[in-house]
Amino acid sequence: MRGEEFYRGVSRYLSIYSSAMGIEYMAVVRSARHALTRFANNVIHQNVSVERTTLSILGLKDNKLAVVSTERFDEDGVEEAFERLKEVLAVSKPMEYQFKFPLPKMVPSYAAYDEETAKADPNVRARVVKGFVERAEKESADAFGYFSTGEEEFSVMSSNGNFLYHLGSFANLNLVVSKNDGSGYAGWAGISMNETSFEDLAESAVSTALNAQNPVEIDPGKYTVILSPDAVADALGFFGWVACNGRAHEEKTGPSVKYLGKRVSQLPITVADDPAYEGIVPVPFDFFGHPRHRFSLIEDGNFARLTYSHGAALKYGKEPTGHSFMFTSLEDSFPINLVFEPGEVSVEEMINSVDRGIYITRFHYTNVVDPMELVITGMTRDGTFLIEGGELTKPIKNMRFNFGFFDLLKNLEMVSRETKTVASEYGLSVVAPYVKVHEFSFTSKSDH
Amino acid sequence: MKEALDFLEGSKAEYFDVRFESIDEEEITVENAVVKGYSIEQTQGVGIKVLYDGAWGFSATNRLSKDALLKAAKDALEIAKVSATLKKERVELSSEKPYKDTYRAEVAVDPFSVDRGKKVELLVEATRIMKKVSEIVRAEGELRFRKIKKLFLSSEGAEIDQEIIVSGGAIRAHAVGNGDYQMRSYPAGLEGDSAARGWEFIEEMKLLENAEKTAGEAKDLLYAEVAPSGEYDLVIGGSQMALQIHESCGHPAELDRVMGYEISFAGGSFMTPEKIGTFRYGSPIVNITADATIPGGLGTFGYDDEGVKAQRSFIVKDGILVGYLMSRETAAKLGLVSNGAARAHGWWSIPLIRMTNINLLPGTASFEELIGGVEEGFYIDTNKSWSIDDKRVNFQFATEVAYEIKNGKLGKLYKNFVYWGKTPEFWAKCDAVGDESLWHVWGVMNCGKGQPMQIMHVGHGTSPARFRKVRVGVKS
Structure with a gap:
């Protein structure tokens, strides 16, 4: 990695040209080394390592904004970037509200770096993959998935004196074990490889695949379901993006119009954006340097609050909440360290409580059908099981579901005390428990 | 260098x-x-x-x-x-x-x-x-x-x-x-x-x-009223057809996906090699090509990222599955040669098999004939939501607009339109494709695939097309 001093050097160049051209700025510099080993059919088929550093500058002059991104960090590169900013600002139009950059703020510091993980070489990743493959082969099964490690520096700087620097490491993976007509899944994400047991992950995926053999077909309809943490995390991502964005609320284009401030679950559940939560891959500040602390979205079963980006906060007279992560979409915000806090029952108790229902290992290709009710569709995959008399009795073929996220919360019966940390779409992580939900709606079935 | x-x-x-x-x-x-x-x-x-x-x-x-x-x-x-x-x-x-x-x-x-x-x-x-x-x-x-x-x-x-x-x-x-x-x-x-x-x-x-x-x-x-549920004839507009082709033909025809390289993420494909040349993908009027040579197509280039010259080949011919999108490695596994579909998002990405321009070739119907041939159904267009299973069979798509068709005439507007089905069954219901005057190569900028995720720009040439008795509406 380039080290903090490199970013301070970039900041000095930015200040020089900001003053010379009379352009205020916020800037984000990110430098990452991402390495990923991908495997299928028990062999490594893709093995990559990428180093990349980018500088994005949001320029402000006469209440007009422009963004220039470059990968040249020397004085000439920064000068050229400001020249471009100047050209674009000349043709831009003023914002409809007074835009200003925030003053520097104190930000929290979270443990986020594990050198062994950050520096892991291809041999380290191959050893993990080999473990997965050998476990699968022991059962005459095939392993598919990826294992990624790396490190990332993230620095925010501004013309009014802000300078923030964060260094983090990450590791994440997914594993599908497939045999005949059944498959199983395991996934994980964290800042250190040592936080998980690769053997346990392999065991989980293998045992699910073995139990998933010869699936039977059942009819679509409403069932009581137990959703795994992977499935819960998938749905939570949509909740964070579609339902918690303060801008959508102000424009009346999101489900918060109907549900904010209401009790959305009879259980005292809490869903938070929490960079301090154990196991999460934390981000301590946003692109505008706003600090990121625990921020509850659903509190004790009530839909309590929304995220506001820096732009949306200025526009709508709110406080920014530390969720601005796009210079090109200044009024949108989203929570990136989502945590669905654990409940009190065990997974075993949860399954035992189901007379007839369905256990879902994983969702596939989910998408929003109706944003106002946050209706989500998708398929089950990699291990869907019928629960009868409190036990998983037989595997079933995959089915398509359509459920309203707030219906799911309303029908929530139990939340497990066990949670898992799974990789999110942003390369970060989500912490989620198992949940039991009644009247979960399956609308069609697949052939496999 | x-x-x-x-x-x-x-x-x-x-x-x-x-x-x-x-x-x-x-x-x-x-x-x-x-x-x-x-x-x-x-x-x-x-x-x-x-x-x-x-x-x-x-x-x-x-x-x-x-x-x-x-x-x-x-x-x-x-x-x-x-x-x-x-x-x-x-x-x-x-x-x-x-x-x-x-x-x-x-x-x-x-x-x-x-x-x-x-x-x-x-x-x-x-x-x-x-x-x-x-x-x-x-x-x-x-x-x-x-x-x-x-x-x-x-x-x-x-x-x-x-x-x-x-x-x-x-x-x-x-x-x-x-x-x-x-x-x-x-x-x-x-x-x-x-x-x-x-x-x-x-x-x-x-x-x-x-x-x-x-x-x-x-x-x-x-x-507008919410669209009803049931089985209806559909005339699907060009931009929605592009999405339909993309999800239910383009992705499953990627040979790396067929060979399992994407299983842990986006899934596999129902288009397994033993089906080539015999599997009925759609009705006999369904002809789908992979063509990286169409002037101006978003999936057009001179050479793919393995140095293979841009070319045109059939994926579906007269309704039968006949080919794949291939890289040099995957083609060799089948004893074939690459048809130039290995593409990388940018310098930071390894080439994967990606769509080029995947096209439903034009038929003979005018727009009036497409609509005129429907007694009771909908003309739908503009994608709003999409999802398909890990073999690319069970799909559910939603569109922004649905216009009622009654006795061959376009009628009132409905909202929240959803249709669903299974890929080969759906394409078997295609009984008319719009003519060349209606054909357009739509550009899709955001096709995601792979880990690390790569976003590729691809094209889909298509005219509006008509499908009989498609399942419409879901109750959550």
């Missing part, structure tokens, strides 16, 4: 290629006549792919110093050596002529030469027109331009220099009222339409001329 190339030449690598890419991007977003994002982005770097002892390694960097490039070459070699420790069989590549060539996409007006103020004014005016409708809370307009320069050098002697320019845009009206929220997009959903063309493509989109209609339809949707 000389040191890196010399190093690899001196190594025992069986094959290597070095791909330098320089990408310039310009994106403008206007909301309610205010510029909310004007972004200029430049990136350049090198991706190095090495085959050693029958296994792959890849390393990429945007540090372009001699030392950094040499390090990337060494890393790629070392990674390949590690990959080789977990192989069952050696990677073989289908044979390919090492071309030395230059390709320049044909562009009438370089969009980067167009006055920036003119671009801003176009969007400001389009959004101003849409905002005149009182129910519109957000009128959006966006333009994007990309200039991609690539230099591909391989150990086999290929030297290919390419330049591709991409232009695209969209307008969207977000309406709130009557206790509802609806969105209407033009000319297509998501990121609109794009092409490997210049500013002339933007002018042909006629964003200004369609702004009032787009906003009016968004408002009308607020007061």
Whole structure:
């Protein structure tokens, strides 16, 4: 990695040209080394390592904004970037509200770096993959998935004196074990490889695949379901993006119009954006340097609050909440360290409580059908099981579901005390428990 | 790059290629006549792919110093050596002529030469027109331009220099009222339409001329009835057909997906090799090609990122599955040669099998004949939601608009339209495809695949088409 001093050097160049051209700025510099080993059919088929550093500058002059991104960090590169900013600002139009950059703020510091993980070489990743493959082969099964490690520096700087620097490491993976007509899944994400047991992950995926053999077909309809943490995390991502964005609320284009401030679950559940939560891959500040602390979205079963980006906060007279992560979409915000806090029952108790229902290992290709009710569709995959008399009795073929996220919360019966940390779409992580939900709606079935 | 190339030449690598890419991007977003994002982005770097002892390694960097490039070459070699420790069989590549060539996409007006103020004014005016409708809370307009320069050098002697320019845009009206929220997009959903063309493509989109209609339809949707459930005949408009082809034909035809390389993420494919030549994918009028040679198509190029010349081949012919999208590695596994579908998102990405332009060839029906042949059904268009299972069979799609068809005539507007089915059953119901005058190559900018995720721009040539007795509506 380039080290903090490199970013301070970039900041000095930015200040020089900001003053010379009379352009205020916020800037984000990110430098990452991402390495990923991908495997299928028990062999490594893709093995990559990428180093990349980018500088994005949001320029402000006469209440007009422009963004220039470059990968040249020397004085000439920064000068050229400001020249471009100047050209674009000349043709831009003023914002409809007074835009200003925030003053520097104190930000929290979270443990986020594990050198062994950050520096892991291809041999380290191959050893993990080999473990997965050998476990699968022991059962005459095939392993598919990826294992990624790396490190990332993230620095925010501004013309009014802000300078923030964060260094983090990450590791994440997914594993599908497939045999005949059944498959199983395991996934994980964290800042250190040592936080998980690769053997346990392999065991989980293998045992699910073995139990998933010869699936039977059942009819679509409403069932009581137990959703795994992977499935819960998938749905939570949509909740964070579609339902918690303060801008959508102000424009009346999101489900918060109907549900904010209401009790959305009879259980005292809490869903938070929490960079301090154990196991999460934390981000301590946003692109505008706003600090990121625990921020509850659903509190004790009530839909309590929304995220506001820096732009949306200025526009709508709110406080920014530390969720601005796009210079090109200044009024949108989203929570990136989502945590669905654990409940009190065990997974075993949860399954035992189901007379007839369905256990879902994983969702596939989910998408929003109706944003106002946050209706989500998708398929089950990699291990869907019928629960009868409190036990998983037989595997079933995959089915398509359509459920309203707030219906799911309303029908929530139990939340497990066990949670898992799974990789999110942003390369970060989500912490989620198992949940039991009644009247979960399956609308069609697949052939496999 | 000389040191890196010399190093690899001196190594025992069986094959290597070095791909330098320089990408310039310009994106403008206007909301309610205010510029909310004007972004200029430049990136350049090198991706190095090495085959050693029958296994792959890849390393990429945007540090372009001699030392950094040499390090990337060494890393790629070392990674390949590690990959080789977990192989069952050696990677073989289908044979390919090492071309030395230059390709320049044909562009009438370089969009980067167009006055920036003119671009801003176009969007400001389009959004101003849409905002005149009182129910519109957000009128959006966006333009994007990309200039991609690539230099591909391989150990086999290929030297290919390419330049591709991409232009695209969209307008969207977000309406709130009557206790509802609806969105209407033009000319297509998501990121609109794009092409490997210049500013002339933007002018042909006629964003200004369609702004009032787009906003009016968004408002009308607020007061429209929710579409019913049942089985109906559908005439599916061009932009929705593009999505239908993309999800239910393009992705399952990717041979790496067929071979399991994507199983852990986006899934596999029902198009398994034993089906080639015999499997009935659709009705006999369904003909689908992969064609990277269509002038201006978003999936058009001179050579793919393995140096294979752009070409046209059939995936479905007369309704029968006949071919795949292939890379050199996957083609060799079937004893075939690549049809040039290995594409990388940028210098930082390894080429994967990606769609080029995947096209439903035109039929013979006029638009009036398509509609006129429906007693009771819907004309639907513009994608709103999409999902398909991990074999690419069970799908559910939603569209922004659905117009009732009764006795061969278009009727009133419905909202929240959803249809679903199974891929081969659905395509078997296709009984008419619009003629050549209705055919358009739609550009899709946001096709995601792979881990790490790569976003590719692809094209879909299609006319509107008619399908009988499709299942419509779901109850959650």
